[in-house]
Amino acid sequence: MPPHAPLQAQCHSPAPFSNQGSKDQHSKTDSVQVCVRVRPPFGGHAGGVCGGGTFRFMNESIYSAKNNQTYNFDKIYTSPSTTQTAFYSSCVSSLVSKFLSGYNATVLAYGQTGSGKTYTMGTGGDEKGVIERVLDDVYGYKIDAATDKDTVTKIKVGFLEVYNEQLRDLLQPTMSPKDLNVREIDGEVVVQNALEVDCDDYEAATSLLREGIKGRITGGTDMNKESSRSHAIFTLVLEKTRTETVDTIIKKNIVRSKFHLVDLAGSERAKRTGANGARLKESVNINQGLLSLGKVIRALSQESLSKNNTTPFVPYRESKLTRILQDSLGGNSRTLMVACISPDEEDYQETLNTVVYASQARNIKNKPIIVNRIIESVDHTSQKLIEDKLRSEINNLTLKLQQDTSFEKKEKEDLTTQIVNMRFASAEAKYRLANIISHHTGGKSLPVPVLRQLEDISCLLVDEETPMSAVPSPNKALKRLNQKVDDLERDLERDEQIFAAKSKELRALRKHLHKTVGRVKELESELITMNSNPNPASPSPEKVKLAQQLRSATDDYHIQQRSYSLQIQQLEINISVKTEQIQVIEKGRDDAMRLMEEHEQRKRELGDKIERICEEINRRQGGKNRLELTGEDQLSVLSDSFDQKEEDDEELENSLENAENELNSLSHQIRDQQRIVSLQKQSVRRIEELSAEIKKMDAERIKLTELSKQFEKGFEGIKRDLNKQIDDYGDDPQPQSGSPCAPQHAPSRYDNKENKENVGPLLGMSEIEQLRKEVAMERRKNQELAEVNLHLISEMKDVKKAKTVRMIKMKARQLVEVPPPPPQKMF
Numbered sequence: 117m118p119p120h121a122p123l124q125a126q127c128h129s130p131a132p133f134s135n136q137g138s139k140d141q142h143s144k145t146d147s148v149q150v151c152v153r154v155r156p157p158f159g160g161h162a163g164g165v166c167g168g169g170t171f172r173f174m175n176e177s178i179y180s181a182k183n184n185q186t187y188n189f190d191k192i193y194t195s196p197s198t199t200q201t202a203f204y205s206s207c208v209s210s211l212v213s214k215f216l217s218g219y220n221a222t223v224l225a226y227g228q229t230g231s232g233k234t235y236t237m238g239t240g241g242d243e244k245g246v247i248e249r250v251l252d253d254v255y256g257y258k259i260d261a262a263t264d265k266d267t268v269t270k271i272k273v274g275f276l277e278v279y280n281e282q283l284r285d286l287l288q289p290t291m292s293p294k295d296l297n298v299r300e301i302d303g304e305v306v307v308q309n310a311l312e313v314d315c316d317d318y319e320a321a322t323s324l325l326r327e328g329i330k331g332r333i334t335g336g337t338d339m340n341k342e343s344s345r346s347h348a349i350f351t352l353v354l355e356k357t358r359t360e361t362v363d364t365i366i367k368k369n370i371v372r373s374k375f376h377l378v379d380l381a382g383s384e385r386a387k388r389t390g391a392n393g394a395r396l397k398e399s400v401n402i403n404q405g406l407l408s409l410g411k412v413i414r415a416l417s418q419e420s421l422s423k424n425n426t427t428p429f430v431p432y433r434e435s436k437l438t439r440i441l442q443d444s445l446g447g448n449s450r451t452l453m454v455a456c457i458s459p460d461e462e463d464y465q466e467t468l469n470t471v472v473y474a475s476q477a478r479n480i481k482n483k484p485i486i487v488n489r490i491i492e493s494v495d496h497t498s499q500k501l502i503e504d505k506l507r508s509e510i511n512n513l514t515l516k517l518q519q520d521t522s523f524e525k526k527e528k529e530d531l532t533t534q535i536v537n538m539r540f541a542s543a544e545a546k547y548r549l550a551n552i553i554s555h556h557t558g559g560k561s562l563p564v565p566v567l568r569q570l571e572d573i574s575c576l577l578v579d580e581e582t583p584m585s586a587v588p589s590p591n592k593a594l595k596r597l598n599q600k601v602d603d604l605e606r607d608l609e610r611d612e613q614i615f616a617a618k619s620k621e622l623r624a625l626r627k628h629l630h631k632t633v634g635r636v637k638e639l640e641s642e643l644i645t646m647n648s649n650p651n652p653a654s655p656s657p658e659k660v661k662l663a664q665q666l667r668s669a670t671d672d673y674h675i676q677q678r679s680y681s682l683q684i685q686q687l688e689i690n691i692s693v694k695t696e697q698i699q700v701i702e703k704g705r706d707d708a709m710r711l712m713e714e715h716e717q718r719k720r721e722l723g724d725k726i727e728r729i730c731e732e733i734n735r736r737q738g739g740k741n742r743l744e745l746t747g748e749d750q751l752s753v754l755s756d757s758f759d760q761k762e763e764d765d766e767e768l769e770n771s772l773e774n775a776e777n778e779l780n781s782l783s784h785q786i787r788d789q790q791r792i793v794s795l796q797k798q799s800v801r802r803i804e805e806l807s808a809e810i811k812k813m814d815a816e817r818i819k820l821t822e823l824s825k826q827f828e829k830g831f832e833g834i835k836r837d838l839n840k841q842i843d844d845y846g847d848d849p850q851p852q853s854g855s856p857c858a859p860q861h862a863p864s865r866y867d868n869k870e871n872k873e874n875v876g877p878l879l880g881m882s883e884i885e886q887l888r889k890e891v892a893m894e895r896r897k898n899q900e901l902a903e904v905n906l907h908l909i910s911e912m913k914d915v916k917k918a919k920t921v922r923m924i925k926m927k928a929r930q931l932v933e934v935p936p937p938p939p940q941k942m943f
């Protein structure tokens with residue numbers, strides 16, 4: 117153990133260190149802060165670096181007499197009586213408050229072995245060092261922050277060690293160093309697979325610190341019998357999540373900051389430690405990390421000193437240590453370097469090295485910023501309340517529409533019955549009219565104009581074929597509305613067209629009725645003039661009855677078939693719309709999957725490329741190490757080949773950086789694609805729903821088609837029977853050609869006994885009068901019903917529109933955030 121000399125009186129006590137900045141240009145808050153701490157001499161010896169005059173210490177600078185140089189710092193602690201508490205509060209505590217407000221922070225302890233790094237940081241021994249004090253403050257803050265109900269504060273702890281250029285996770289010692297890779301993700305340097313443990317309190321965090329310290333690799337050297345042989349990086353992660361809810365949107369503002377507390381391995385030259393064998397290899401690797409750190413510091417300090425702002429190459433990737441500390445040096449962090457030095461005369465060279473090294477670090481400019489992420493999601497509880505409210509509104513509307521619809525449906529059925537009755541009455545009127553004419557003219561021919569008019573009336577009475585189509589049920593439309601949110605507007609338009617067509621039909625019907633009534637009036641006057649003529653023979657009432665039955669059956673058939681065909685048409689439209697929706701959803705999903713696979717493939721290729729480049733770098737690094745091992749004296753001889761290798765390295769570094777950048781951007785794209793795919797996944801449920809609907813509609817369509825065919829068959833049979841019976845009577849009253857022989861049968865209301873009895877053989881004036889009254893009454897009823905119908909249609913339109921708007925809004929809200937459904941089997 118070498119003799120140690122005590123510090124003398126000219127060593128200054130520390131003045132409060134503040135990150136507000138001191139007088140010179142380097143003290144700005146974004147420069148790396150550097151303070152020097154001199155270890156008290158061992159065994160109370162006097163003399164040494166301070167006392168021997170080798171160095172002269174001032175408040176913020178050190179003068180080296182041997183090379184006549186002055187080195188500036190932010191603060192210098194030379195007094196043996198500087199306590200850990202005083203050092204922490206004057207030097208480190210201001211960094212903690214920055215960390216708590218969201219900035220990244222770093223404290224690095226640098227210096228030769230035995231100079232007090234471990235003592236200062238508290239990564240060994242019993243003294244409470246910087247790390248525990250930082251934890252004290254941070255957990256104190258956490259307790260204070262707990263009063264803010266909108267903010268959740270989480271603290272995580274990680275503890276790594278870089279030993280022999282390999283990473284070790286001190287919180288999971290069994291983890292293989294090969295699985296710990298340094299990567300840059302979203303602009304943040306992270307060690308993949310390294311443990312970050314959630315620690316709720318100070319005790320939990322300090323116990324992890326102790327556990328990690330136990331696992332650290334130490335060993336005895338000539339200079340320190342318990343020397344740390346690795347770089348130890350204790351990391352605190354603070355995550356503050358502030359949550360706000362506006363309407364149904366939950367907004368999370370997450371601020372994440374990192375605090376690296378680094379105890380570097382001793383910076384002394386390998387030969388001074390008296391190391392050989394494994395210890396020598398360790399020393400070389402330690403030096404390698406520190407050498408790279410030195411290069412990074414030199415490059416960054418040149419960058420900030422350069423007048424033309426040229427950016428030299430910064431070899432962060434040269435060692436694991438510099439890669440992890442990339443943010444702390446020249447990046448997004450507030451950084452403090454504690455340069456620990458020994459007071460002993462014999463450590464002069466190491467002390468000078470440390471002083472030079474550390475003073476360079478002061479030139480590094482960092483760019484600290486607070487990084488926050490905002491995540492928005494849907495508040496499902498309030499959304500559910502709104503949905504429930506909307507659902508109950510929809511139910512009310514449905515109920516109302518059902519009531520309206522059943523009323524409307526009944527009215528329409530009545531109307532249909534009345535129209536059919538009226539047609540029957542018209543046909544009967546025509547027949548009776550023919551009888552009356554024949555009776556009054558006694559078989560003589562009528563004047564031509566009278567015959568024409570009679571023909572017209574006859575056509576009008578018999579050829580009335582205005583079909584009755586079923587009015588689409590608003591209730592059905594409402595159900596469709598619920599099922600097909602995407603087609604709401606199209607549905608509405610289609611419904612309006614149907615309503616318009618229906619109204620047109622009703623108008624045409626009224627017009628026909630009007631004409632019929634007019635004709636009946638004209639007929640009346642004609643009949644009065646012809647009253648004196650005798651009554652000719654009339655066709656048998658049975659035949660007339662048969663003809664009426666046939667006509668009635670034909671009418672019913674038409675009405676029913678028309679209704680079937682409209683329903684089938686509507687179903688086919690719905691099926692094709694839904695099929696189209698399925699195709700669109702499936703195409704989108706397939707495209708996203710294909711893109712993602714392509715990206716994954718590219719990512720694998722890039723990963724392989726990066727691996728190859730890293731291997732190449734390691735191979736070259738091995739070569740460089742061998743060069744260094746040949747001894748310091750031969751370094752100058754080999755410097756040329758070393759420089760060449762560095763240039764090659766630079767090239768490799770660049771291509772590695774490019775590959776990593778590409779990999780990063782690919783990862784972003786993949787994440788985006790994954791988001792799209794997870795959104796697409798919810799479409800699977802939609803596809804299933806749509807498919808079920810299509811299946812149901814298809815079954816309905818087949819059923820309707822079948823019914824229609826059966827109906828046609830039945831009608832053909834009835835028609836054949838009736839025609840045969842009519843033919844058997846041998847004379848004329850066949851249905852007119854205007855009644856196209858179309859299919860159908862529904863059990864005819866004219867088949868029953870009561871109706872048969874009501875058919876009289878001939879029409880007299882009183883019957884015509886009666887008919888006229890009936891027609892007028894029907895017309896009035898029709899008008900009233902048409903008005904009711906129009907009123908209903910306009911009400912339905914309003915209701916539908918309002919519902920459409922609500923549904924579209926609801927759909928839009930659902931689309932804003934729907935939690936990705938669990939992966940499902942694709943349809």
Ligand SMILES: Nc1ncnc2c1ncn2[C@@H]1O[C@H](COP(=O)(O)OP(=O)(O)OP(=O)(O)O)[C@@H](O)[C@H]1O
Pocket residue numbers: 154155156227228229230231232233234235236241340342343344345380381382383456
């Ligand atoms: N400021 C200080 N006050 C009192 N004792 C100190 C101080 N600094 C260091 N020491 C003591 O000096 C010895 C060496 O210090 P320490 O182990 O911290 O050195 P180190 O730089 O971490 O060495 P290594 O790099 O080999 O791990 C320890 O016994 C420590 O207690």
